[in-house]
Amino acid sequence: MALITLQTEHFRNLAAKPVTFSPAFNLIDGANGSGKTSLLEAIGYLGLGRSFRVSRHQAVVQHQQQRFTVFGGLDAGTLNCRGSNSGAFNSGVPNPDTGNSDARNSCIPNSELKAAPEAGASSYAHRLGISRDVGLKETVLRVDGEAVRNLSALARHLPVLVIDPGVFDIVAGGPGKRRQFLDWSVFHVEPSFGGAWQQCQRVISQRNQTLRNGRIDESLMRAWDAQYDLLSNRVTDARLAAFALFKEAFWLLLGETDAAWANQLKLEFYPGWDHAQRLSEVLVSHRDQERRMGHTLYGPNRADIRLKIQGRPVAEILSRGQQKTLVILMKIAQGMVLRPLGKQVTFLLDDINAELDSRHRQMLAEKLRLLQCQVFITSIEQQTPDTLWPGTTTPDFRMFHVEHGQVTEEH
Numbered sequence: 001m002a003l004i005t006l007q008t009e010h011f012r013n014l015a016a017k018p019v020t021f022s023p024a025f026n027l028i029d030g031a032n033g034s035g036k037t038s039l040l041e042a043i044g045y046l047g048l049g050r051s052f053r054v055s056r057h058q059a060v061v062q063h064q065q066q067r068f069t070v071f072g073g074l075d076a077g078t079l080n081c082r083g084s085n086s087g088a089f090n091s092g093v094p095n096p097d098t099g100n101s102d103a104r105n106s107c108i109p110n111s112e113l114k115a116a117p118e119a120g121a122s123s124y125a126h127r128l129g130i131s132r133d134v135g136l137k138e139t140v141l142r143v144d145g146e147a148v149r150n151l152s153a154l155a156r157h158l159p160v161l162v163i164d165p166g167v168f169d170i171v172a173g174g175p176g177k178r179r180q181f182l183d184w185s186v187f188h189v190e191p192s193f194g195g196a197w198q199q200c201q202r203v204i205s206q207r208n209q210t211l212r213n214g215r216i217d218e219s220l221m222r223a224w225d226a227q228y229d230l231l232s233n234r235v236t237d238a239r240l241a242a243f244a245l246f247k248e249a250f251w252l253l254l255g256e257t258d259a260a261w262a263n264q265l266k267l268e269f270y271p272g273w274d275h276a277q278r279l280s281e282v283l284v285s286h287r288d289q290e291r292r293m294g295h296t297l298y299g300p301n302r303a304d305i306r307l308k309i310q311g312r313p314v315a316e317i318l319s320r321g322q323q324k325t326l327v328i329l330m331k332i333a334q335g336m337v338l339r340p341l342g343k344q345v346t347f348l349l350d351d352i353n354a355e356l357d358s359r360h361r362q363m364l365a366e367k368l369r370l371l372q373c374q375v376f377i378t379s380i381e382q383q384t385p386d387t388l389w390p391g392t393t394t395p396d397f398r399m400f401h402v403e404h405g406q407v408t409e410e411h
Contacts, residue, residue, distance in 0.1 A: 001157050001344055002374040003043060005073035010065040012038035013405035020409075022398040023075060025368075026374045028399045029382045032403035036378040040162075040348040043376060046072045046128050047160030049139075049151035049348060049359035058134045059290070069131040073124040113381060126157050132147060134143035152187075152194060159188055159343055162365075163331055164350035170330065171323045172315045181330070182239060182269075182305055185246055185337050190238035197300075200231040204296050207328060212294045221287070222280075229280040235300045236271045242337070243269045249336035252328045253367070258314060261322060262311045324360055339371065349377040362388060382410075393401045 002023035008014045030036040061068045129142040186193045207224045225341045335345040365388040385394045399410040
């Protein structure tokens with residue numbers, strides 16, 4: 001699916017006016033503070049259910065307003081999975097349907113989730129809407145006019161990947177960044193993952209409470225351990241399946257580069273404990289250690305993607321520029337994993353000029369063109385197709401200028 005129409009109400013400084021996009025590339029420019037990143041943020045809400053910039057919904061609602069709304073109209077997109085092999089590989093994985101529940105099953109007034117005036121509901125393959133009342137702390141979701149409870153109902157229609165200055169922490173940051181990176185793919189690939197991971201997190205919370213008690217009831221801990229072991233294996237199996245697909249796509253991309261470090265790179269998934277042992281046995285043997293620390297030290301909450309060169313973390317070996325190349329290839333590989341599932345990824349590239357030189361920008365733009373995904377690119381200076389795709393086929397695109405929250409198409 002591709003996002004064709006976006007309309008917001010009381011979202012940051014964006015004007016409440018519908019904007020029509022290209023199903024391929026959308027080049028957006030504007031001064032700092034003009035609202036171009038807010039535009040990407042609104043798109044992200046439809047696919048992520050949250051902001052990729054801040055953790056609190058209150059930060060995005062306009063001043064003196066209590067509720068914001070984001071509406072999106074989707075069409076079938078540019079992806080033609082069957083009969084096309086451009087940048088694709090065969091996964092044989094069934095279509096997923098999973099996610100987290102954090103919404104009330106209620107209705108959004110029609111006035112707040114209306115389609116663009118120039119396009120009726122029948123013009124869209126799907127209509128997505130999200131509204132958040134920050135005072136009542138209620139989130140309302142709608143798909144095709146029907147109220148839904150799970151964010152997965154939105155995310156399965158509009159998978160969103162963000163590439164912004166913070167994304168490079170995937171390499172330099174801690175394991176949590178890489179778990180989040182992997183779990184995005186797991187969510188879209190493995191139907192059982194969302195529910196199993198939620199249950200697993202609840203058991204971890206219960207184990208932690210028990211560990212922090214002065215005296216541990218060993219029979220109670222063993223009961224929690226047994227449940228944790230079962231759920232952890234379900235979560236880990238889902239992660240391993242998605243990681244195998246990601247790794248296949250990533251090595252395919254890496255083989256197309258001329259990077260000197262590519263042949264030395266080692267990529268492995270660490271499940272969070274020595275997988276040669278049952279997790280329940282590991283927990284028992286490290287009971288005193290966990291009791292002293294007061295929380296769970298082993299299991300899927302400690303999983304990681306380990307990236308090494310010559311036995312050392314890549315952040316210690318690769319230059320900043322080389323790390324950028326690595327992360328770009330990792331993000332593109334995520335999009336490749338979903339392609340055989342018939343899912344078109346929407347990439348949000350925020351202010352890439354600040355982090356990427358022209359060579360990296362051209363490499364990224366060309367890989368995304370071959371992937372046949374929808375892309376939104378923001379920059380302070382105007383981006384033109386000839387600077388992104390010099391000497392090659394120019395994809396379908398539209399250009400926009402943002403000023404004081406007003407988004408205007410440039411011709």
